[in-house]
Amino acid sequence: MNADLMIEVHELTKKFGSVAAVNHISFNVKPNEIIGILGPNGAGKTTTLRMLTGYMPPTSGSAMIAGYDILEDSLEVRQRVGYLPEQVPVYPDMTVRGYVTFWAELRGLRKSRARVDEVLAMVQLESRANSLIRNLSKGMRQRLGLAQAIVHDPPVIILDEPTIGIDPEQVIEVRESVRQLRQNHTILFSTHILSEAEQICDRVLILNAGRIVAAGAPAGLRQQLQAGDHLFAVISGSDTNTIRQTLARISGVESVEVQEAGYTLRVTPGMDIRADVSDAIIQAGYRLLELRPVAMTLEDIFLDIVGRTR
Ligand SMILES: Nc1ncnc2c1ncn2[C@@H]1O[C@H](COP(=O)(O)OP(=O)(O)OP(=O)(O)O)[C@@H](O)[C@H]1O
Ligand SMILES: [Mg+2]
Known part of the structure; x- marks a missing residue:
């Protein structure tokens, strides 16, 4: 012992x-x-x-x-x-x-x-x-x-x-x-x-x-898990469903959530897909107004981990 x-x-x-x-x-x-x-x-x-x-x-x-x-x-x-x-x-x-x-x-x-x-x-x-x-x-x-x-x-x-x-x-x-x-x-x-x-x-x-x-440790866990794993994108265009599908097809995007102000992308940990997102949006004829990592709460991290391992 x-x-x-x-x-x-x-x-x-x-x-x-x-x-x-x-x-x-x-x-x-x-x-x-x-x-x-x-x-x-x-x-x-x-x-x-x-x-x-x-x-x-x-x-x-x-x-x-x-x-x-x-x-x-x-x-x-x-x-x-x-x-x-x-x-x-x-x-x-x-x-x-x-x-x-x-x-x-x-x-x-x-x-x-x-x-x-x-x-x-x-x-x-x-x-x-x-x-x-x-x-x-x-x-x-x-x-x-x-x-x-x-x-x-x-x-x-x-x-x-x-x-x-x-x-x-x-x-x-x-x-x-x-x-x-x-x-x-x-x-x-x-x-x-x-x-x-x-x-x-x-x-x-x-x-x-x-x-x-x-x-x-709670703080470390948050830091270790949140880095770059989620992106928030604001895209001009009213066809949310097509935009969502465009985003979902990008390699490294695990899921796309449509929100009031934009789209939240869950990204495979360790992948930097920002350039791919901007390319895909432009090719599809839309305009990318904003793209940033999302600061996650522990609650988000928890749901995310549980979601991934389910
Ligand atoms: N005595 C038992 N016989 C058969 N299955 C059981 C028994 N006890 C627990 N289980 C099963 O084992 C799994 C884990 O159950 P457990 O009660 O440990 O979960 P928990 O995390 O405490 O859940 P909760 O948050 O609901 O309390 C569940 O699928 C449950 O149905
Ligand atoms: Mg229990």
């Missing part, structure tokens, strides 16, 4: 029948890093996280958490991981404190009262300690799930879409709770929301159809 790594994932694979939900993924996480796993529905995020928590055995490949093998030492792994599942189990008639105490004791914590109070304060639920879970808002329930995940003070925290389905104000509170944990925890969380990953993460992994299709 590499002592500098808190999570080591090697060729991890999970098949359901003949379908590989997670397909030979490898990545490492250093202590106290915070990593976002991004991907559309069905990408394999939940399956990956379940394997890493020691609850679902992989079909092949391996992973180590804090030096323990998820298959061979799954009990050790579970002690060192806090897990907020996609669907938090709810016990509507339990109190907030009762629920966290229940989990603390399940994890073998005795005399847990002080720790439970500490954790409730961390997720800003101390004032609701005696409320029934049924009376909590969705965002509060999510923070309660977080309290459950961290009560045994695990070095690694794994959160499956912690901000899904809650309103913006509560999203901020959940994010704040996650941020506060970052100082002395290694955190892996999945999300659909790029801006969220960008705000909290040191690094992002983009998962699609069971594979890692891009990885890196």
Whole structure:
């Protein structure tokens, strides 16, 4: 084991029948890093996280958490991981404190009262300690799930879409709770929301159809992927359909999107087709008024990568 790594994932694979939900993924996480796993529905995020928590055995490949093998030492792994599942189990008639105490004791914590109070304060639920879970808002329930995940003070925290389905104000509170944990925890969380990953993460992994299709620090990822890959063209002529077809025929153009003000071309990475675009437009009898690279948002990059790998 590499002592500098808190999570080591090697060729991890999970098949359901003949379908590989997670397909030979490898990545490492250093202590106290915070990593976002991004991907559309069905990408394999939940399956990956379940394997890493020691609850679902992989079909092949391996992973180590804090030096323990998820298959061979799954009990050790579970002690060192806090897990907020996609669907938090709810016990509507339990109190907030009762629920966290229940989990603390399940994890073998005795005399847990002080720790439970500490954790409730961390997720800003101390004032609701005696409320029934049924009376909590969705965002509060999510923070309660977080309290459950961290009560045994695990070095690694794994959160499956912690901000899904809650309103913006509560999203901020959940994010704040996650941020506060970052100082002395290694955190892996999945999300659909790029801006969220960008705000909290040191690094992002983009998962699609069971594979890692891009990885890196949010800023670097943006820089690496946006360069020259999209062009925006303004062309005079009202026959948008013919112009679109003319553009689509240019070698290196992967797709053309007609927009109100012009045309956005998706270009094969690494190709400079600007001269070809101008030639093609002129030959077709139109006039090129403007041609420039498009600055992409992370959202665009995400959709683009997912589109390319689909
Ligand atoms: N227990 C299971 N049995 C069969 N197929 C499964 C099972 N769990 C997941 N899958 C399939 O594996 C693929 C990946 O699913 P997974 O839930 O990991 O994706 P996800 O990225 O978490 O998606 P979402 O964003 O919707 O939560 C999907 O095609 C899903 O249908
Ligand atoms: Mg999921």
